[in-house]
Amino acid sequence: MSWTRHPVNRRAVLATGTGLLAGSVLPTATAEQASAAQPAAHSPALAATYANPVLWQDFADIDVIRVGDTYYCSASTMHYSPGAPILRSYDLVNWEFAGHSVPVLDFGAKYDLQGARGYVRGIWASSLAYRPSDRKFYWVGQIDFAKSYLYTASSVEGPWSRLTTIGTAYYDAGMLVDTDDTLYVAYGNTAIHVAQLSADGRTQVRSQQVFSTPSSIGTLEGSRFYKINGSYYIFLTRPANGQYILKSTSGPFGPYTLRQVLLDLPGPVAGGGIPHQGGLVQTPNGAWYYMAFVDAYPGGRIPVLAPVTWTSDGWPVVQLVDGAWGSSYPSPAVPAPPRPVEPMTGVENFTGTSLAPRWEWNHNPDNSKWSVGNGLTLSTATVTSDLYWARNTLTHRIPGPTSTATVLLEYTGMRNGDRAGLAVLRDSSACIGLLRDSSGTRVVMVDGLTMDANWNTTGTGTVRASTGVSGSRIWLRVNADITPGANRTARFSYSTNGADFIPFGPAFTLNNAWQFFMGYRYALFNFTTGALGGSVRITRFEVTAP
Structure with missing residues (x-):
């Protein structure tokens, strides 16, 4: 993202007689x-x-x-x-x-x-x-x-x-x-x-x-x-x-x-x-x-x-x-399940040998630029200023009607020009993340990431809030309300200790047009406007929903 600076406060019928529908079925089990x-x-x-x-x-x-x-x-x-x-x-x-x-x-x-x-x-x-x-x-x-x-x-x-x-x-x-x-x-x-x-x-x-x-x-x-x-x-x-x-x-x-x-x-x-x-x-x-x-x-x-x-x-x-x-x-009258199903929300520490099936990449990833086991490591895979061109953006569906995603990100491996963080991703997007340049590391909230009706980028982002950070890790959070109607907002915050979260930047209005077909997703990203070689490590990702 070019992430243009913007002056802001730093703290800133079924017709009843005509039938129904049916779906896919194996008749009575053999x-x-x-x-x-x-x-x-x-x-x-x-x-x-x-x-x-x-x-x-x-x-x-x-x-x-x-x-x-x-x-x-x-x-x-x-x-x-x-x-x-x-x-x-x-x-x-x-x-x-x-x-x-x-x-x-x-x-x-x-x-x-x-x-x-x-x-x-x-x-x-x-x-x-x-x-x-x-x-x-x-x-x-x-x-x-x-x-x-x-x-x-x-x-x-x-x-x-x-x-x-x-x-x-x-x-x-x-x-x-x-x-x-x-x-x-x-x-x-x-x-x-x-x-x-x-x-x-x-x-x-x-x-x-x-x-x-x-x-x-x-x-x-x-x-x-x-x-x-x-x-x-x-x-x-x-x-x-x-x-x-x-x-x-x-x-x-x-x-x-x-x-x-x-x-x-x-x-x-x-x-x-x-x-x-x-x-x-x-x-x-x-x-x-x-x-x-x-x-x-x-x-x-x-x-x-x-x-x-x-x-x-x-x-x-x-x-x-x-x-x-x-x-x-x-409820359907069915045999007792053999076990409870795995919840679709909760904590992910990326300690396994592969990604769980709840995760999907935005387009195919460059498999040489990511790994799991000791957390999720995302190395920069694309030189770009545009999130929509960035490879290895990892997405997770947003549960409704409201939910919160929190990510613990370790950033000592970032290099000048790198952009890493947590987005709400669709054809009109916003994010909270880290920007590394020659003056140091800043946490920023960015909106204005947009595409047109032909899915070409029309906006690479405007910084709405920015402040310097130091240390080795940061917690980034998004509260998303995807209720159809007037609310449909995402609100961003960050923490340097995992307990006290600071609201950051303005609320972002989520686009409710249907033409992109897919709904909003939480998205983890790391790309660079400089040279490849930087990385971040995500050791905890948590989604909570009422």
Whole structure:
């Protein structure tokens, strides 16, 4: 960042009768799947009810499946790496990070921040499936509207490997593993197609348009593909306020009948949008649930869950509360979980041999410039004045509706020109951090880090508060309110002893426009305007939320 100085004080509807929606589902678990599930024992009792959202974090374009007694959820990540996170749950309500389907975005130099940038590209709406015949998980998605990629793994934790590249771009893919083990993918925008893959999944053997969206509806996309009781269903989203279903009783290539299941349905998040574009899943005892997301910027798109019933003629119906998606429902009746899930907040000391799956880089990192084990060491990887060009910026989703991130940063390894710290990162960003130059080290609060609608940098930052510091370490803190509406602020502070925090700089208003798609993230960064060679070490990162 150029971080221009600025004079400041130094202390400074679902239409009720027309149906529902459903998401990704393995019907009743097979004996093979059930035997692979972990035994259910020594678990705390589930609460009688659950509240929406079930996750107040940015997980969009949800696909959700069940394998045995365990549920898995996949989501979009755009330019973040690794991509396509996988969450795990034993009750559809409490979720933990498990892994990523796409280990690295090796789709061109722009995903390495080498001469180009991949902002708002990369991992769009994609699909997660499980194939009982080979006991493998499958992920499929298109990149840059040019090609599709299919990855597989025997465990969601990985390792994931690329099985194939297919020349057709499966836009907003939804994969179905049919009861005869055939692999199908539903995809498209307005013109909806179904592709059949070869038995090994490596090639496309057939693709056919199965539906053309009427102009009276507009756009339909976001395919999710299911076979339920012998019928084929393709769930489609009309962004960002409607959900429709195609149903075929004649096979995966149709013909299909269209039904509206949700339109302008009031959602459960005050100030948030309409629930849409998610997945349908069935519990072991036969109950059905739909997990969708609601637009809740500046935090992103957050998952909500509702039970589903079926009409006598085979259409799903979301269960409403007073004509709206409920703010709470009875908890799913599921087997006792084998263990509590890992919390998504808390303390990270970076003592392991790899990063936990809650972490994602802004584009692919330069792996020679970071390490973990004895804390997280970030060596400068880019000479730039622009945070959006800086490699090795490590991000963490911001939990809502409010949360606080605190980082302990050791800075004796910084060199002149280095910029390191903690940001709230999106297309309009701000940060608190350290600036090292020939006069020493200063702690600064910076805003005015901006991009335009084509994701080109329009502002590299203005210093709003600055003061000198000495010593070897500093605590940096951000309090973020991502509640949709008027508040949506980030406030910065720092401490030299870890106990007394000094408010620093003005409050920053978080951008709540949807066009960047991803929500704000906490981001750890270290880059330089001088020469490479400097480093910082982060020995503690803590996120707390009410």
